[in-house]
Amino acid sequence: MNVDFSDKVVLVTGASAGIGESTALLFAKLGAKLSLVGRNEANLRAVAAKCEKQKGVKPLAIVADLGTDEGVEKTAKDTLDHFGRLDVLVNNAGISARTCIQLTDMATFDEVFRVDVRGVYNLTRLLVPALVETKGNIVNVSSISATVVAVGSLPYGMAKAALDHFTRLVALELAPKGVRVNAVSPGVTVSTIVKRMTGYTEEEYQAWLSAAATAIPMGQVCEGDDIANMIVHLASENSRLVTGTVVEVDGGLRYGSAGNLLARQMK
Structure with a gap:
């Protein structure tokens, strides 16, 4: 079956880089009307411009922090005011942190959960009525950190585990309304999140990716397009x-030495 989103409105959060950028570009190639959300205005507008070049459809670019109620409310309102409907919600925005229970503080916990859990919960809550109207669907972007246990992955792993269960709970609730809810769980994926979290230089990051590939049964890290396709x-x-x-896209990493790899990332 050919995939065509030319009559669909798609909202992608965290669209200014990484998986979000790849996802926005793929939806644009398939003709979607896009609402794109990010915190980095320059990057977000650059992604929106790339999307417009695909089929000539200009995206709505919303600069907002989804870790705040104001940012979430602005995103929902601006999207519905502009397009009058919503067919697909991609909850991709997320942040991470390297810490463990012996070193962490509550500010780190609150920051991660505010974006990765509360922001998703709140934005979904506000947009469910529109999705019920269109019998649309939701795709949440999780992580194999939700199921792979590694020292140092607090509180990110906890947040993504919560997101997986949120996916299942909301799917059951909305199924009678014709709204589907699923999640994609990436393994090691080329993106900006590890560089932000670790402070790696580009050279250090490439070395880390090469080391990561050796721990993946299929021998390759994921690209943003691999996640976007799913x-x-x-x-x-x-x-x-x-x-x-919850669909894992990880080259089999969860069956290999994922815990050791994630723990090495924390050092």
Whole structure:
């Protein structure tokens, strides 16, 4: 079945880089009307410009911090005011932190949960009525950190575990309304999140990716497009009876030495 989103409105959070950028570009290639959200205005507008070049459809670019109620409310209001509907919500925005229970503080916990859990919860809550109207769907972007246990992955792993269960709970609640809810759980993926978290230089980051690949059964780290392809597949009619699923895209990392790899990342 061909995938065509030319009559669909798609909201992608965390769209200014990494997985969000790849996802926005793929939806743009498939004709979607896009609402793109990010905190970095320059990057976000650059991504929006790339998307517009695909099919000539100008995205709505919303600069907002989804760790705040104001940012979430602005995102929901601006999207619905501009397009009058919503068909797909991609909850991709997220932050991470390197810490463990012996070193952490509550400010770090609150920061991660505010974006990765509370922001998703709140934005979904506000947009569910619009998704019920269109019988749309939601794709949450999780992480194998939700299920792989590694020293140092607090509180990110906890937040992503909460997101996985949120996916299942909301899927069950909204299924009778015709709204599907799924999640994609990436493994090691080329993005900006590790560099932000570690402070690695580009050279150090490339060395880390090379080391990571050796711990992955399929021998390769994921690219943003690998995750974007699964997000679009789940959002499309090709997945019309798929709901409440968490799909890992990780090259088999969760079956290999993922815990050791994630722990090394924390050092």
